[in-house]
Amino acid sequence: MMDTEIDRGLLEKIADLIGKPVGAFNIRKDSGCDGRQSTEHIEITSKEDKPGIDIRIKPGTVGETCYIPVIITKSGLREMVYNDFFVGEGCDVDIVAGCGIHNCGGQESRHDGVHTFYVGKGAKVRYTEKHYGEGDGTGGRVMNPETVVYLEEGASIQMETVQIRGIDSTKRSTKIVCGKGAEAVVTERLLTHGEQTAESDMEIILDGEDSKGRVISRSVAQDHSEQVFYPRMVGNAQCFGHVQCDSIIMGEAKIKSIPAITANCTEAQLVHEAAIGKIAGDQLLKLETLGLTEEEAEDCILKGFLA
Amino acid sequence: MLELQGLSYAVHEDGGELGILNDISLTVGDGRLVVFTGPNGGGKTTLAKSIMGLVRPTAGRILWNGQDITNLGITERARQGISYGFQQPPRFKGLTVRDLLTLASGDGKLSKDRCCQYLTRVGLCANDYLDREVDASLSGGEVKRIEIASILARNAALMIFDEPEAGIDLWSFARLTETFEQLHAAGGATMIIISHQERIISLADEVIVVGEGRLRHRGTPAEILPRILEDTLPGCPVLTKEAKAQ
Ligand SMILES: Nc1ncnc2c1ncn2[C@@H]1O[C@H](COP(=O)(O)OP(=O)(O)OP(=O)(O)O)[C@@H](O)[C@H]1O
Ligand SMILES: [Mg+2]
Numbered sequence: 001m002m003d004t005e006i007d008r009g010l011l012e013k014i015a016d017l018i019g020k021p022v023g024a025f026n027i028r029k030d031s032g033c034d035g036r037q038s039t040e041h042i043e044i045t046s047k048e049d050k051p052g053i054d055i056r057i058k059p060g061t062v063g064e065t066c067y068i069p070v071i072i073t074k075s076g077l078r079e080m081v082y083n084d085f086f087v088g089e090g091c092d093v094d095i096v097a098g099c100g101i102h103n104c105g106g107q108e109s110r111h112d113g114v115h116t117f118y119v120g121k122g123a124k125v126r127y128t129e130k131h132y133g134e135g136d137g138t139g140g141r142v143m144n145p146e147t148v149v150y151l152e153e154g155a156s157i158q159m160e161t162v163q164i165r166g167i168d169s170t171k172r173s174t175k176i177v178c179g180k181g182a183e184a185v186v187t188e189r190l191l192t193h194g195e196q197t198a199e200s201d202m203e204i205i206l207d208g209e210d211s212k213g214r215v216i217s218r219s220v221a222q223d224h225s226e227q228v229f230y231p232r233m234v235g236n237a238q239c240f241g242h243v244q245c246d247s248i249i250m251g252e253a254k255i256k257s258i259p260a261i262t263a264n265c266t267e268a269q270l271v272h273e274a275a276i277g278k279i280a281g282d283q284l285l286k287l288e289t290l291g292l293t294e295e296e297a298e299d300c301i302l303k304g305f306l307a
Numbered sequence: 308m309l310e311l312q313g314l315s316y317a318v319h320e321d322g323g324e325l326g327i328l329n330d331i332s333l334t335v336g337d338g339r340l341v342v343f344t345g346p347n348g349g350g351k352t353t354l355a356k357s358i359m360g361l362v363r364p365t366a367g368r369i370l371w372n373g374q375d376i377t378n379l380g381i382t383e384r385a386r387q388g389i390s391y392g393f394q395q396p397p398r399f400k401g402l403t404v405r406d407l408l409t410l411a412s413g414d415g416k417l418s419k420d421r422c423c424q425y426l427t428r429v430g431l432c433a434n435d436y437l438d439r440e441v442d443a444s445l446s447g448g449e450v451k452r453i454e455i456a457s458i459l460a461r462n463a464a465l466m467i468f469d470e471p472e473a474g475i476d477l478w479s480f481a482r483l484t485e486t487f488e489q490l491h492a493a494g495g496a497t498m499i500i501i502s503h504q505e506r507i508i509s510l511a512d513e514v515i516v517v518g519e520g521r522l523r524h525r526g527t528p529a530e531i532l533p534r535i536l537e538d539t540l541p542g543c544p545v546l547t548k549e550a551k552a553q
Binding site: 286 | 359361380381382385386390391393396397399400401402406410411413457461
C-alpha cells in the first residue's frame with residue numbers, strides 16, 4: 001500500500017494523508033483496492049453488482065473520520081465508480097474523499113464517480129473532496145464527479161470541493177435534497193488555467209420546513225480556460241437559501257454563471273448573488289505600495305480569494 | 308529628505324489640457340510632520356499619489372534622500388521607504404486583517420502581539436478584528452483604521468496618510484491623534500498627513516494649503532489655522548455669498 005513516491009504525493013495532496021490513515025479507509029488505486037480498513041462503527045464493503053463500495057456508519061458514531069481517496073497513476077485508464085454512504089442517525093463524522101491523477105503518458109486518464117449519501121436524522125457530515133492532477137504527459141486528466149445527498153430531518157452536510165490546477169476537463173454535478181430542518185452548506189473553490197474547461201451543475205432542493213441551503217462558490221479562470229456554473233436553489237417549503245458565486249477572470253478566459261432560484265412556496269426566502277470581474281486595479285496597487293511586485297500582488301490576491 | 312521640483316500633472320480633457328498639479332516645489336526634511344490641507348479637489352491626493360508612484364507626473368522631479376525616483380515604480384519606492392495610506396482603501400475578499408498587517412510589515416512571522424499593538428493604536432480591539440476579512444463586511448471607519456494600522460506596521464521612513472480622520476468616530480480619532488503625536492515625538496519617521504481637522508493640523512511642524520494644484524499658503528499651525536477659521540483663505544464664492552445672505 002502507498003508504495004511509490006507518486007502514490008504518497010497524490011494522497012497527501014488530495015487527502016492530507018501522510019502514512020497509513022487512522023480509522024476507516026479505502027484507498028482505490030488504478031481501479032483496484034490498495035488498502036481498506038473497517039472499524040467498529042464504520043463498515044466498508046465492495047459492491048457486488050458494479051465497481052464501488054458501500055460505507056455504513058452506525059447510528060450515534062461521533063468524531064470519526066473516514067478516508068476514501070482515489071488515485072490513478074496509469075495513463076489511459078478510465079473508470080466509473082459508485083460509492084454509497086449510509087450515515088446513521090445522530091452521527092457526527094468527517095468523510096475525506098478526493099481524486100489524484102498522475103498522467104505522464106499520451107492517453108487520457110479519467111475518473112467518473114457517483115457518490116450518494118443517505119444521511120439519517122440529526123446526523124452531521126463534513127465532506128471534503130479535493131481534485132488534483134499532475135504529470136508531464138500529453139494525455140488529458142479528466143474527472144466527472146457526481147454527488148447526490150439526501151438529508152433527513154435535522155441532518156446537515158458541509159461539503160467542500162477544491163480543484164486547483166491540474167485537471168484538464170471536469171464536469172461536476174451536485175444534488176442535495178434537504179428534509180425538515182436540514183441544512184446544506186456547499187463551498188466550491190476552482191482554479192483553471194491553460195486550455196482547461198470546468199462545468200459545475202448544482203441543485204439544492206429545500207423540501208422540508210425550516211431547511212437551509214447555502215452555496216459559496218469562488219473561482220479563478222486564467223489563460224484560455226473556460227468555466228460554466230449552474231447553481232440552482234429550489235424552495236418547496238418555508239426555507240432559506242443563499243447562493244453566492246464570485247469569479248475572477250484573467251487573460252483570455254471565459255466564465256459563464258447562470259444561477260437560478262425557484263420558489264414553490266410563499267414562505268421560501270431565496271437570494272442569489274453572482275459577480276465576475278478581473279482583479280481590481282486598486283487592490284494590486286495597494287499591495288504594490290506594501291513592497292510587493294505586481295506578480296506577487298496578483299498571487300497574493302488569488303491565494304486569499306481561493307483560501 | 309523628500310524634494311519635489313517643479314512637479315506638474317496634467318490630463319487631457321475635451322481637447323484641452325487640464326492642470327491638476329501646477330509646478331509644485333517643496334522640501335520635507337527628515338523627521339518633520341507636514342500637513343496638507345485645502346479645499347476638496349485642490350490636488351492633495353494627486354500630490355500624495357505622485358510621491359508614492361501611483362500617479363505619474365507629466366513634468367518635474369521627485370528626489371528621495373538625494374536620489375531621483377521620478378521614474379521608479381511603486382514597488383521600488385515602497386522598498387526604498389515610502390508608504391501611503393489610501394484615502395479610499397480597497398477591500399480584499401479572502402485577505403484577513405492579520406494577512407494585511409503581515410504583508411505590510413514585510414515580516415512573514417509577524418506575531419499576534421505586534422498585530423494587536425498596531426490595531427490598538429488606531430483604536431481597534433485586536434481580538435475582534437485579526438481574523439476578519441478586509442472585505443465589504445467591514446464598515447467604512449473600520450477599513451480606514453485598518454489601512455492606517457497597515458502603514459504603522461509598514462514602519463517606513465516616509466509615511467503619507469490621506470485624510471486618516473475620514474469616517475472615524477470621536478473616540479478613535481482621539482486615539483489616532485495621540486498615535487501621530489507619539490510617532491512624531493519618537494522622530495523615526497517623516498510624515499505627511501492630508502487632513503481637514505484642526506486637531507491634526509495643530510500637530511504639524513508646517514501646514515501647507517493646497518488649492519488649484521498649487522501650494523497656496525505655508526506656515527506654522529499658529530499662522531495658518533486662524534486664517535482658515537476666519538475664512539480669509541479663498542473659499543467657494545457661491546457658498547460664501549450664501550453664508551453672508553443668511
Ligand atoms: N485622472 C484624472 N482625470 C481628470 N481629473 C482628475 C484626475 N485625477 C484627479 N482629477 C481632478 O483633479 C482634482 C484634484 O483631485 P484630488 O483628488 O487630488 O483632490 P484632493 O485635494 O485630494 O480633494 P479631497 O479633499 O476631496 O480629497 C479634482 O478636481 C479631480 O477631479
Ligand atoms: Mg483627496
